[in-house]
Each structure stands twice: as C-alpha cells, then as structure tokens.
Amino acid sequence: MGDDLRGLMFQLIDGTISSEDFKRLQDAIESSDDVRKEYLRIVNLGESLTEIANEPNALAASPERDAPTNSGRPRISIDTFAVDLNSWGKTVAASNANASGLAASAFGSGGDLRRWDLRSPGLLIAAAAVLMFVSGIGFWFGQQNESRPIDVATGGDGDAREISEPQIAGHATLRRVVDLRWSKDAAAYHEGDVLPDGLFQFEAGVAEIDFFCGASLIVEGPAKLDVKSDWSVRMLEGRLRANVPPAARGFKVLAADAEVIDLGTEFALEVQADNARIEVIDGEVELRGGTHNGDHLLTGQKQWLKGGQDNAVSLQSLSTIDDVQRRCNDAQAERFAQWKAASLRLRVDQRLIAYYPIAETQFERTVRNSAASGGNFDGQLVGPVNRTTGRFGVESSGLEFDRPGARLRTRIDGEFEAFTFACWVQIDSLDHRYNALFMGDGYENGEPHWQIRDDGCLMFSVMVDDTQDVRHFNGIDQQVVRDAGLHRVYYTEPIWDVAKSGQWFHLAAVYDPNGRTVRQYVNGDQVSREEIIEKFHIKSLRIGAAEIGNWGQPFRQTPWFSVRNLNGTIDELAIFNATLTSEEIHALYEQGKPLGY
Amino acid sequence: MEREEKQTETAAEREQRYNEFVGLLARHDQSIRRFVRLLLPSRDGVDDVMQETALECWKKFADFTPDAPEKTVEEFIRWACVVARYKALSWQRDKGRDRLVFRENVIELLSVAAMSDLDVRELERQAVEVCLSKMQDDQRRLVLSVYAPGQSIALIAAETGEQARRLYSRLNALRKLLLDCVRQQLAEELGNG
Numbered sequence: 001m002g003d004d005l006r007g008l009m010f011q012l013i014d015g016t017i018s019s020e021d022f023k024r025l026q027d028a029i030e031s032s033d034d035v036r037k038e039y040l041r042i043v044n045l046g047e048s049l050t051e052i053a054n055e056p057n058a059l060a061a062s063p064e065r066d067a068p069t070n071s072g073r074p075r076i077s078i079d080t081f082a083v084d085l086n087s088w089g090k091t092v093a094a095s096n097a098n099a100s101g102l103a104a105s106a107f108g109s110g111g112d113l114r115r116w117d118l119r120s121p122g123l124l125i126a127a128a129a130v131l132m133f134v135s136g137i138g139f140w141f142g143q144q145n146e147s148r149p150i151d152v153a154t155g156g157d158g159d160a161r162e163i164s165e166p167q168i169a170g171h172a173t174l175r176r177v178v179d180l181r182w183s184k185d186a187a188a189y190h191e192g193d194v195l196p197d198g199l200f201q202f203e204a205g206v207a208e209i210d211f212f213c214g215a216s217l218i219v220e221g222p223a224k225l226d227v228k229s230d231w232s233v234r235m236l237e238g239r240l241r242a243n244v245p246p247a248a249r250g251f252k253v254l255a256a257d258a259e260v261i262d263l264g265t266e267f268a269l270e271v272q273a274d275n276a277r278i279e280v281i282d283g284e285v286e287l288r289g290g291t292h293n294g295d296h297l298l299t300g301q302k303q304w305l306k307g308g309q310d311n312a313v314s315l316q317s318l319s320t321i322d323d324v325q326r327r328c329n330d331a332q333a334e335r336f337a338q339w340k341a342a343s344l345r346l347r348v349d350q351r352l353i354a355y356y357p358i359a360e361t362q363f364e365r366t367v368r369n370s371a372a373s374g375g376n377f378d379g380q381l382v383g384p385v386n387r388t389t390g391r392f393g394v395e396s397s398g399l400e401f402d403r404p405g406a407r408l409r410t411r412i413d414g415e416f417e418a419f420t421f422a423c424w425v426q427i428d429s430l431d432h433r434y435n436a437l438f439m440g441d442g443y444e445n446g447e448p449h450w451q452i453r454d455d456g457c458l459m460f461s462v463m464v465d466d467t468q469d470v471r472h473f474n475g476i477d478q479q480v481v482r483d484a485g486l487h488r489v490y491y492t493e494p495i496w497d498v499a500k501s502g503q504w505f506h507l508a509a510v511y512d513p514n515g516r517t518v519r520q521y522v523n524g525d526q527v528s529r530e531e532i533i534e535k536f537h538i539k540s541l542r543i544g545a546a547e548i549g550n551w552g553q554p555f556r557q558t559p560w561f562s563v564r565n566l567n568g569t570i571d572e573l574a575i576f577n578a579t580l581t582s583e584e585i586h587a588l589y590e591q592g593k594p595l596g597y
Numbered sequence: 598m599e600r601e602e603k604q605t606e607t608a609a610e611r612e613q614r615y616n617e618f619v620g621l622l623a624r625h626d627q628s629i630r631r632f633v634r635l636l637l638p639s640r641d642g643v644d645d646v647m648q649e650t651a652l653e654c655w656k657k658f659a660d661f662t663p664d665a666p667e668k669t670v671e672e673f674i675r676w677a678c679v680v681a682r683y684k685a686l687s688w689q690r691d692k693g694r695d696r697l698v699f700r701e702n703v704i705e706l707l708s709v710a711a712m713s714d715l716d717v718r719e720l721e722r723q724a725v726e727v728c729l730s731k732m733q734d735d736q737r738r739l740v741l742s743v744y745a746p747g748q749s750i751a752l753i754a755a756e757t758g759e760q761a762r763r764l765y766s767r768l769n770a771l772r773k774l775l776l777d778c779v780r781q782q783l784a785e786e787l788g789n790g
Contacts, residue, residue, distance in 0.1 A: 003773070010769055012638060014750070017697075022638075026703050036710040040635050044718050045776060046744070047634060048725040053744035 001038050009042045168499045170194035171230045172211040177596040178327045180205035180221070191596040192502045200225045208324050214248035215262070217241070218319050228254070239270045241281070241318045256306035258290035267297075268315035275307025279315040328595070329393065335595050336392035342591035343572075348372045351420075351578035354412055356548070358399055359390040359424075359571040367399075367408060371574075379410040379548060390571035391424055391504045391594035398571035401436075401549030402428065404563045409552060412543040412575070419511040419541060420576040421450050421460075422521075422588055426504050427496055427568040430454045436564040437507065438573065439551040442466075443485070446542040450509055451551075451564065456494030458520050458527075460509040463487045464538045488536040490518040492528040504597075506589040512579040513539050519582070523597070524589030526582055548573055618658050621673045622651060631718050632678045635711045636685040636704050638697045649684040650677065674715060682708040717783070724782035728775050739764075740771050 008025045011017035017025070028035045172195045182188040186201040195209065204221045211217070212230040219225065223238025232252040244251045244262040253260045255269055256276040265283030270276065278285065279302040287295045290305060297303055302315075319327070336359075343357045352371035356379060361367060367379035383405035390396030399408060421438055433454050440447030440463075449461045466485035496505070508521035516532045545552070551564040572592060580588075626647070633646045654661075654677050661676055663669040682704070689698045699707070729737050742748050750768065754761035 006773065007769060010772060012697075015639060022697060026700055029703050030700075030706060033710065036706060040707070040711055040714075041721065041776060041779070042772075043635050044631065044721050045725060045772065045779065047631060048722040049740060049744040049775075051722070052726065052729065053741040054746060 001034060005035065006038065006042065009039055013043065013046045168194055170196045170212075170499075171227050172209050172233075174207060175210045175216070176208040176324060176328050178206045178324060178331050180207060180596060183222075183224075190503055191594075194499055195227055197227050197229065200227055206319055206324055206327065208321070211248070211251065213251055215242060215244045215251035216321070218243075218321060218324055220319060235269055235271045235276075237271055237273075239268070239315070239318055241268045241315075241320065242266065243321065244283075256290060258292060258305045259288040260305075261286045261288060263296075268318045270315055272307075276305040277308070277315070278303050278305060281316065331595055332393035333395065336396055339392065339592055343370075346574070346588075346591075349576070351576045351580075353377070353414070353416065353543070353575045353577045354410070355574045357572055359392060359396040361397055363387050363397075369410075375412070375414070377410055377412045379408045382407045382409050385549070388569055390569070391426065391592075393595075396571065398426065398569035399549065400569045401566045402568070404550075404565050406565055407550035407552055408548040408570075409545070410548070411545045414542070414577075415446075416541040416543070416577040417539075418513060418577060418579045419448055419462075420508065420578060420580040420585075421448070421573070422506070422508040422576075422580075422585065423570055423573040424504055424506055424592060425566070425568055425570050426502060427452070427566070428501055429498065429567050430456065430496065431567045432563050432565070434459070434551075434562070434564050435566045435568075436547065436549055436551045437566065437570070438575075439547050439564070440543055441545040441547070441552050443487075444542070444544070446538055446540050447544060447546075448511065448541070449489075449551075452496065452566075453491075456496035458492040458495055458507065458509070458522075459489050460511065460518060460520060461487050461489040462511060462538060462541065464536050486536070488532075490520065490528070490530050492520050492522075495522045495527060504594050506592060508580070508585045508588070510579050510585070511541070513537065513541070515579065521582070521585050521589075523593075524586035526585075543575075614658060615655075618655055621670070622654070622677075625670065625674050625677070626651075628674050628715065628718070629677045629681055632708075632711055632715065633681050633685055636682060636699070636707050637689070638699055642685075642688050642692065646681060646684045646688050649688070650681040653680050653684060675712070678708075678712060678715070720783055721779055724779040725775065727782055728778035731778065732771075732774075736771055739768060740775070743768060 005025070005028055008017060008021050008028075011021065012025060029039055174189045174191060174193045174195055177191055180202055181204040183201040183203050186199065189195065189200075200207075200209075201224045202221045206221070207219045207223075209217045209219065211233070215231075217233070218241045220239045223240070224236040225238070225240075226234040226236060228234060231248075231250065232254065234254040240253070242251070242253060242262060243266050244264060246264065249262065249264055251262045253262075253269060255271050255278070258276075260267065260269065260278055263284040263286055266281040267283070267285050268279045268281055270278075278287075278297065280297045280299055282299050284299075285297050287293065287297070287303065287305070292303055292305070295303065340360060343360070346352070347355060347357075347370050349371075350373055352373050354369045354375065354377040355371040356367050357370050358367060365381045367381065369375060369377040369379070371377075381399070384403045385406040385408060386400035386402070388398050388400045390398040401407070423437060425437065427435075430452060431454075435452045435454070437450040437452065439449050439451065443449060443463050444466050445463050447463050449459070449463075451459050453459055464486045468486040490509075506521075506523050510517075510519040510521075512518070513532065516537065518528075518530050518532060519526055520528045549566045549570055551562060553562070574588075629650065630643065630647055633650070634640065634643050637643060637646070657680070661673065663672045685708075686701060686704055689701070689704065692698055729740070732740070739753075742753055743750060750761055750764055753759075754764050757764075
C-alpha cells in the first residue's frame with residue numbers, strides 16, 4: 001500500500017483531510033481488503049497512542065516502561081466479576097451529564113432495575129454491581145482526556161521513607177502580634193505558630209497573619225476570623241487590611257454574604273454586627289455573591305457589603321504593616337527594657353552559680369558570666385556559632401548552634417548541693433538523636449547533662465557512678481544497651497514537635513538531692529516530677545568543663561564524637577546552686593517572656 | 598396465585614441477568630468501543646454510539662443466548678459489536694449532512710474486517726508500547742505529545758518554532774515506523790504462540 005493512501009488515513013485521523021481526499025480514501029477502502037486492514041491498524045495505532053499519552057509520565061524521558069501486560073493494570077473484583085477499572089478509564093465518552101443520563105435511562109428502560117438493588121439484602125451483589133456500573137460509567141465519562149488513575153498495582157515509587165515524612169496541618173502563620181489579648185475560651189497562639197483551619201479570635205491588639213499563599217492580613221481586635229484554607233478566610237468581626245502580592249492573587253475574604261477576591265495589592269475590610277464594608281487601598285478587588293455580585297472596585301473605591309451609614313470613617317486609618325512594625329518595635333523595646341531590669345535584679349541572687357544573659361550581649365567571642373556571686377565562669381564561643389536575633393527582636397542577640405562544630409565552652413569549678421538550670425531556647429529542629437542544652441564534658445560523677453531527645457522529650461541526668469558498666473533495656477531501641485556509668489535520665493513527655501519550630505521556650509530543670517526529686521518546667525509550668533531513688537542518689541554535684549548548645553568530649557580516646565549540637569538559638573541561661581520553687585521558675589518565665597506570650 | 602409466582606421468578610431471573618450483563622459490559626466495553634471507533638471517521642459520535650449500544654444490549658439481553666458457556670465472553674463481544682454496527686450506521690444516517698461521514702457500504706466493509714480480527718486490537722496496543730520503548734526519547738516524545746490531551750501539531754510547532762509542515766512529515770514517518778514495528782511484533786508473537 002502506498003504512502004499516499006496512508007497519508008490520507010493520517011489526515012483523516014488528524015482531522016485535516018479534504019472532502020475530495022476523504023472520497024478518495026473511501027473508494028480505496030471499498031476496493032481493497034488490504035487497505036481496510038491497514039486502515040484499521042492505523043486507527044487503532046492512534047487510539048493506542050492516545051491512551052498511552054494520557055498515562056501519567058507518558059512523556060517522561062526514560063523509555064523504561066513496564067512490560068506491556070495486562071497484569072500491571074488494577075483490577076477490582078466483586079465476587080465473580082472482575083471489573084477492569086483501567087478499561088473504564090480508557091474508554092472515553094462525552095460528559096458526566098450524559099453519564100447520568102445513561103445511568104438513569106439504562107435503569108429506566110430496564111424496567112425495575114433501580115428498585116431491585118434496594119429491595120433485599122440478598123441482592124447485595126447486584127447492588128454492588130449496579131454501583132460499579134454507575135460509578136464506573138461516571139468514571140468512564142469523567143476520564144476523557146484525563147490521565148489514568150493511579151496505578152494501584154505498582155503503587156508509585158515505593159519509597160518507604162515517605163510514609164514517615166512529618167506533616168503539619170495549617171494554612172497560615174501568626175507572624176507578629178502587638179498588645180494582643182485573647183478571647184476567653186478561644187485558642188491562644190504564639191508568634192510563629194501555624195494556624196489551623198477554624199476560629200481565630202482575640203479581644204484587643206493587632207495580629208499579623210501570613211497565609212501560605214502569600215497574602216498577609218493585619219487584623220485589629222476585637223476580631224473573629226474563620227480560617228478556611230491557604231487561600232481563604234471568613235471575617236466574622238473586626239477590621240483587617242489585606243496585602244496580596246502577585247503570588248497570592250485570587251486570595252478570598254468572605255464577609256457578610258459576599259466574597260471579596262483580591263486581584264492585586266491592598267484592601268481594607270470592616271465587619272460589625274450590622275454592617276460590613278470594604279475599601280480598596282490600592283489595586284483591584286472583585287465582589288462575588290450578595291447584591292454587588294460581579295462588581296469590581298478599584299483604588300479608593302468603597303462599598304457597603306451589608307448595612308451602611310454615611311459618616312463612616314475611612315478605613316485608610318487601619319494599621320499598615322509599617323504601623324504594626326513600628327508598634328511591634330516599640331513594644332519589643334519596652335519588653336526588652338523590662339527584661340533587662342529583671343535581669344539586673346537576678347544577677348545579685350546569691351544562689352546563682354553562673355548567669356549568661358546572652359540577649360543583651362554584644363558581638364564578642366566571650367560570653368560573660370554576669371552572676372554577682374563571681375567565679376570566672378565566662379563562656380567562650382568555639383567554632384561556627386552564629387550571633388543571631390534574640391527573643392526581643394533585632395535589638396537583642398541569641399547564639400545559634402546549628403552546625404556540629406558550634407559550641408559555647410565554659411568551665412565551672414566547685415561543688416554544689418543542688419542544681420536549677422533555666423534557659424530560653426528557640427528550637428529550629430531536633431536534627432540529632434540527642435540535642436544539647438547544657439552538657440558536662442566528661443559526664444563524670446555529679447556532672448549534669450541537659451538535652452532534648454529527637455522526639456521532643458526533655459532529658460535531665462546526673463552521673464552517679466561512672467565506674468560502673470551498666471546494661472539496661474532501652475525502650476526506644478527495644479534492646480539492651482550498654483551505658484558507661486550508673487546514671488538515671490529523667491524524661492518529660494514530648495514538649496516539642498516541628499510545628500513549634502522557631503518558637504521561644506523557657507525550659508527549666510531542678511535537681512534536688514535533699515528533697516530527692518527532679519522537676520522539669522516548660523514556660524513556667526511544671527511538666528514532670530520524679531523521685532530520685534536510693535540507687536541513683538548523689539549528694540555532691542559538680543560541673544567542671546562544660547558546653548552550652550553542644551557536647552564537648554575533649555578527652556575521648558577516638559577521633560569520633562557524638563553530634564549533639566542544638567539546631568536552634570539560646571539567648572539566656574542561668575545555673576543556680578539551689579532548688580528554685582515552682583513560683584520562682586514561673587516568675588523567671590514571666591519576667592523573661594517575649595512579646596506575644 | 599400461579600401468576601404471582603411466575604412474576605417472582607421473572608424478577609429473580611432478571612436480577613441475575615442484569616448482574617451478568619453489568620459484569621460483561623464492564624469487562625468488555627473497551628473492545629466494543631474500539632470496534633465502534635473503527636467504524637466512524639473520527640472520535641465524534643463514539644460516545645453516542647456506545648451509549649445507544651449499551652442500552653440496546655440491555656434491552657435485548659434476553660435474546661443473548663450463548664451456544665456454549667465457555668464461549669460466553671467471545672459471543673457477548675460479537676453480539677454487542679453487531680448491535681454497535683447497527684447503531685453506528687444509524688448514527689451516521691442522522692448525521693448524514695456532515696462532511697465526514699462514511700458511506701454505508703464503507704461501514705459495512707469495515708465492520709466485517711474489524712469483526713474478523715477483534716482480538717488483534719489489544720495485541721496491537723501492547724505491541725505499540727513495546728515499539729515506543731524502542732524509540733529514541735525525542736521521537737517518542739513527539740509522537741506522544743501529538744496525542745496528549747490538548748495538544749496538536751500546530752501547538753507544538755508554535756512552541757518549538759519548527760515548521761508545522763516539517764513536524765508533520767516527521768510525525769508521519771514515525772507513525773509509519775511504529776506501524777511496521779507493530780506488524781513485526783505481531784508476526785513474532787503469532788510465530789512464537
């Protein structure tokens with residue numbers, strides 16, 4: 001058969017054939033069985049290619065496709081019927097409207113079909129088959145020009161690690177808050193928290209919320225919002241200013257019975273019990289629903305979405321990002337000053353062993369021990385420790401230990417009766433099995449280890465007898481492990497997960513050999529309390545060479561060292577030779593908490 | 598009394614029959630659809646004809662009496678294809694004024710040819726996959742992209758800046774290559790079988 005004729009067939013398939021050629025082709029088909037056979041082959045080739053092109057990854061570079069067998073296709077069996085879903089997927093039809101038409105008329109013309117499947121449980125299989133038929137047809141019609149369903153038989157790439165990939169539920173981040181007072185019975189959040197869907201409510205103050213799509217809202221209280229998705233929020237009460245960069249175009253605020261769709265840049269919205277209004281500060285919004293459905297508002301234009309009055313004050317007066325920034329800075333500065341005053345009072349506490357108010361320190365390699373009780377226990381930065389922003393904003397500093405070589409070394413000689421450790425820490429992630437807060441170098445008798453396990457549990461321990469070779473059952477590893485020395489680790493429940501990344505925490509641990517208890521605190525609240533049993537009792541405590549934010553093992557016998565640097569920031573740490581009460585620890589938290597806590 | 602019993606019997610039979618019908622149609626609609634496609638000059642109308650065919654098959658399912666139980670599937674497909682041919686003819690008759698409609702004789706001849714090797718179509722489809730995998734990446738991409746949803750030679754030409762005419766002749770050469778390969782594959786398969 002000539003290329004000429006074949007060309008006509010391709011033209012017919014591609015929809016480019018002329019009437020004259022179409023007639024010629026039909027003549028040829030009528031005249032020869034071979035032409036007919038070739039025509040069928042060519043049409044079928046086109047259908048096959050369409051099916052293959054519709055498969056996911058059909059255009060991927062590698063030709064390593066599964067061997068073409070039927071076994072690779074998903075089959076669902078219902079009793080004796082095996083319904084090849086894929087064949088539904090491959091078959092193509094007009095539309096879902098047609099589909100329901102077919103389903104309905106199939107049943108209609110079939111007489112009593114629709115009633116059968118409901119009449120008795122004995123017809124379950126029939127019912128299932130009917131469902132398959134209906135859903136199958138729906139699927140079948142819906143599949144036109146769409147990719148095939150996921151191939152359940154091969155189940156994707158089969159990367160087992162993906163299963164444990166951490167996930168956080170949420171749609172926005174609470175970026176900044178100023179003078180915020182939370183409503184009673186409403187969820188309270190911290191700066192940096194991820195906001196889930198649902199109500200977000202406060203009585204007074206200003207909150208800046210960054211939606212994941214890129215839109216950012218400045219909301220003035222009293223306010224009540226219902227977060228719907230990365231792209232939409234319902235404003236139930238309050239005033240907001242929405243800033244919508246190009247990436248977030250289409251961001252939607254629902255207010256009264258209307259949807260406000262931002263087509264770019266900035267608008268303000270006020271919702272009260274009786275009225276709601278919008279004003280475009282810059283750019284364009286579209287209104288949908290309600291009485292103004294389809295209206296577009298441009299820069300400077302206002303519209304009542306509900307109610308209305310003539311003498312309303314312009315919404316231009318709403319806080320801008322700059323206002324919030326300024327107010328935030330002012331409030332930060334005030335908070336910072338309050339903390340400094342409290343910190344000065346703390347320094348003269350005679351119970352202090354060492355005190356590092358890193359937040360107020362300058363860019364030096366030495367971190368002074370500011371405790372008035374003296375002792376040359378200054379710390380020295382070693383390795384790539386970053387000076388970064390502390391918990392009172394850019395005016396304050398913090399030390400970041402996010403690289404394995406980063407450490408703050410100190411040496412604290414002396415013998416102590418008790419320990420209270422307290423610090424402010426911002427955890428970016430718990431990258432290692434153990435993540436150091438404060439670690440005695442050698443972990444010799446009486447020396448403390450304070451760290452966080454990768455599952456978010458706080459750990460505090462003191463070496464009791466480093467000459468013993470102890471074996472114990474480790475619950476995490478589900479096996480007996482060998483421990484160098486007799487000690488006991490006191491754990492809390494997990495206090496941190498990745499959703500809390502970047503938040504500041506006040507952590508404290510009280511080791512009380514006299515009272516034979518170990519207490520641990522998070523943000524001023526006690527989270528665990530455990531007895532020190534006789535076996536693990538030790539009266540004489542020491543520290544010696546130690547590190548903040550890492551674990552130094554300078555006397556180890558091998559070049560290998562454990563990686564325990566903290567991927568996070570510490571901006572204050574105090575060590576007392578005493579057991580602080582819960583009230584005192586709570587007071588430390590109150591005096592030192594950053595804005596928005 | 599007697600009548601009532603008879604009705605109950607009919608309902609039960611019907612239920613079973615419907616069961617059977619749904620199972621057969623669900624499993625073999627693709628074969629029937631392919632057959633319909635071969636009788637029509639383009640994909641237009643395939644959905645309509647399939648829909649009509651499915652309804653007609655159900656209406657007449659009582660008349661479907663396979664000679665031998667082990668041949669039920671084969672006979673069902675043939676039987677449904679006969680119905681489909683009839684529906685394709687009448688669909689074309691309704692669309693008679695359209696330019697691209699086959700003459701009835703062409704449809705009849707094509708249906709005879711298609712009926713004679715119904716089972717070959719699926720083998721061909723499998724062979725196409727094998728043949729594609731033997732192609733060079735860019736060749737395969739060109740062939741498939743023409744058939745990908747929403748694509749056309751004109752679009753690809755606009756995207757790549759290549760002349761549509763040149764693309765078209767490359768595509769036709771590749772399609773011919775594929776046809777030859779498929780033919781060879783099937784010959785091998787039949788030979789091995």
